[in-house]
Amino acid sequence: MVIKSDKTLSPFAAPAESRSSLRQALPQILAVCVKNVLLLGFGMTLGFPTILIPSLSGSDPNEPISLGQEAISWIGSINLICVPIGCLLSGAATQPIGRRRAMQLVNIPFLTAWLLFYFSTDVWQIFLALCITGVTGGLLEAPTLTYVAEITQPSLRGILASTSTVSVISGILAQFLLGTFLAWRTVALVSCIVPFFSFTLLFFVPESPHWLISKNRFLDARQSLAWLRGWTDLTSIEPEFKELSQQITTRLELKSPSWKLYFRKNFLWPYCLVSFTFLLGHFSGMTTLQTYAVKIFSDLRAPIDKYYATIFLGVAEVFGCLLSACLIHYVGKRVMNFFSLLGCGSCFLITAFYAQSSQTSDSNWIPMTLLIGAAFFTHAGIRILPWMLVGEVYSNDTRATASGLSGGLSYIFGFISNKSFLKMVAFMTLPGTFWFYSGFCFGGAVIMYFVLPETEGKTLFEIQEHFLGNLKMDNKVGRTKDITGIGEVNKGFTGDEEDAKIESEL
Structure with missing residues (x-):
């Protein structure tokens, strides 16, 4: 739609100075919520294998598809293995067509996979649908992460970015709930609504x-x-647009050949930081706890049904994400990260002592509660921190591809963490594995104290200048208000003389 004049922009259009802070924030919130519908659908694909496994194990005489133990073992992992493939292609697919259109298009293979599940009559169709959901889940990494970073103001970016994990976990829990009352084919058919809804809503942002x-x-x-x-x-x-345009145009003029961009300091430094946070997130113990929750709660003799305990685990994850969303704007990413790592490390440390000493059943409320607490602490910080950083720390010319590469590496770490868990337990015992996770959390907190900058409330320009070495950001949360009322002050936006100085330094 081409707009000829300011008056045709919107029936609600009015000068920015006449608008409240809520009115300024509302469209950004709405745009992120629309994006989150897509992530809700992705979370539903991650929760669907939990419904498939008991349904296809041969216990239902009316089910035409029956799988053996080897095939069953692949149902819960084949989609995760395929996610990095989509991540590697995500950036290249996103940059030419744009963030919004890329998010719209990935709904098509999601819808195809759900229909394939519903109409499947053979095993290969089940696995093909799982592969499609995995690759498509990887494809959405770059557009969803970069979109949030590029449309939000610094004061809103952290809290809105943290809603992504809440959406994925909500999708997983939605599948658990649907699977309780509906057959798995009906669940697949109902799930078709989400990609259709997401595709339609994206036309309005x-x-x-x-x-x-x-x-x-x-x-x-x-x-x-x-x-x-x-x-x-x-x-x-117009003032914000001119400054943003000048920054991006300057970057494009100075742009190196595409392959050289990934050997520059402003890519390698952020990539190493994001990779390390993903490593901490997966080897802090939560990835394996989530996957092997039933077995772990059984081994620790949980005082309630082990399946009910896993529900409490999922609820704790959601509450952790919500706490992070509420506090991150006020305390920053660094504080939430340390709160997360130290809290999770303490939970695993104490649980290890209880597991080692084989406490009686009367005391087994404590290890179960502590493991649920670990789920809460990890999702209040370290599990969602790298996903927020991905959208912030990369330069505009590498952000889409770098987001895909980072997302792919995350799922590789998750796969390694899950595959190594049983071997670690066999070699170090369960208490020893928990001690390892605890030490990983405490050691990671020390390292992150020195290498993690505070990006909350900082503009993308400031963050990029920091990783180029042209600007040293402090570890305070940015809170400066723009006197025009249209957003945060961008410290790079200080007039023509300052712009010329910045360009000369570049």
């Missing part, structure tokens, strides 16, 4: 202004920015 500027679609970028800043008029967002 704008494309990333960063991507539009990089494609020289300046009028579209102005319209997008005006929509995202409170459905305001084009004149009100």
